Amino acid sequence: MSTNDPRSSDTMTTTTVPARLDGRVALVTGGSRGIGEAVALRLAAEGADVVVTYLNSAERAEAVAARITATGRRGWALRADSADPEEVRAAVEAVAERFGRLDILVNNAGAGYVGPIEDTGPADVDRVLEINVRAPYLYARAAVAHLAEGGRIVTIGSCMAKRAAFPGGSLYATSKAATIGLTKALARELGPRGITVNVVHPGPIDTDMNPADGPSAGFQSGFTAVGGFGRPEDVAATVAHLAGAEGRYITGAEIAVDGGFAV
Template sequence: MTHKVALVTGGSRGIGAAIARQLAEQGFDIAISYARNKVKADEIAEYITGLGRKAVLIQADGSTVAGNQLVIKETVKQLGRLDVLVCNAGMGKHKTITEATSDDIEEVLNLNLRGMMVETSEAAKVMSEGGRIVLMGSAFAGRVPFEGLSIYSATKAGLRGFAQGVARDLGKKGITINVVEPGPIDTDLNPGDTEEAKYLSGFVATGAYGQVQDVANTVSFLVSENAGYITGIAMPVDGGLLA
C-alpha cells in the first residue's frame, strides 16, 4: 500500500482506538479526531508513528456541523487525501422517553446521526474511486432488549437507511458505505465484568461480551479491496444478540 489515508473519528479510545491501530498495521496513514482526551489520543498517535506511518490528531466537537466539516478538511490538508472514513464517534444516553428532555434528544441526534451524515457528505466530495466509508452503528438498531434505549436506537437505526441511500448515490463512483453494528463490547466505558454486563450477556447467543478487536477486524475487511462489492449493508458484530 502506498500512502493511503484513513480517518477514524472518536479514535482515541475503545473501539475507535482499536480500529486506528489495525488500519495503521495495514499500512494506512491515520487521522484521529477526539473531543477531550488528548492523552489517549497521543498514545494512539505514538503507536501509529512507531509503525512508520503518519498520525494526525484533530480535536473537534463531533456534535456540530463545523466540527464535522473540520475533521475532513484537516485530514486532507495534513495528509493530502482521504481513502477511508470510519465514523466512530458517538454517545449513549439511556433514558426512557418520558425522562428524556428535548436537549437530550438533540444531543444524541447531533452526534450519532447528523454528525455522521455531515462527515459522509464532506468525505464523498474528496474521495476517489475505491473509497470506503464505515458508520459505527449498534445491534440495538435491530433489537431493543430493555427500556431506556429509544432515542439511541433510533439514531443507530437511522444509519441503516442513510447507508442504503448513500450506497445508491456513490455506487457508480466506486465508493462503498456500510454500517458495522457492535453488540456488547468490553471497553473502559462499557466494561464486561459489571452486574449490568452480566444481565446483558444473557441476551447474547455466546453469553459473553465481545472485544474491540472483533469490531476492528470487521472494519478492516470492509475497507479492504476484497470488500469492493459490498455496500449499503448493516453488519452485526454482536455474538448473536440479533439471532
C-alpha cells in the same frame, strides 16, 4: 450495544496483519479510545496513515497517534467536536490538506443514552441526534469531495438498531437505526463512483464505559448467542475488511459483530 467509548490505550494490542492499505489515508472519528482506538490501530497495522479525532481526551488521542507512528505510518490526533457542523467540515478538510487525500472514513464517534422516555429531555434528544445522526451525515458529505474510486465509508451502528431487547433504549436505538438508512441511501448514490458505504453493528463490547465485568454485564451477555462480550478488536477486524480491496463488492450492508445479540 456500542457505547463508542473507552478502554485505555495501554490495554490495546496492535495486530500483525498484511499491509493491505498501503498508501491509504483514514479518518476515524472518536478514535482515542474503545472501538475507535482499535479500528485506528488495525488500519495502521494494515498500512494506512490514520487521523483520529477526539473531543476531551487529548492525551489518549496523542498516545494512539504515537502508536500509529511507531508502526511506520503517519498518525495524527485532531480535536473536532462532532456536534459542531463547522468543526466536522474543518476536520475533513484538514486531513485532506495535510495528507493530500482521504480514502477511508470511519464514523465512530457516538453519544450513548439509556433512560425512560418520560425522563428524556429535548437537550438529550438534541445531543444524541447531533452526534449519532447528523455528524455521520456531515462527515460523509464533507468526505465525498475527496473520496476517489475505491473510497470507503464505514459507520459504527449498534445491535440496538436491530433488536430492542430491554427498555430504556428508545433514543439511542432511534439514532443508531438512522445509520441504516444513511448507509443504504449513500451506497446507492456513491456506488457508481466506486465508493462503498457500510454499517457495522457491535453488540456488547468490553470497553471502560461498558466493561465485561461491570454490573450489567451478565444481563447483557444473556441476550447474546455466545453468552459473553466481544472485544474492540473484533469490530476493528470487520471494519478493516470493509476498508480494504477485499471489501470492494460489499456496500449498503449491515454487518453484525454482536455475538448473536440480534438473532
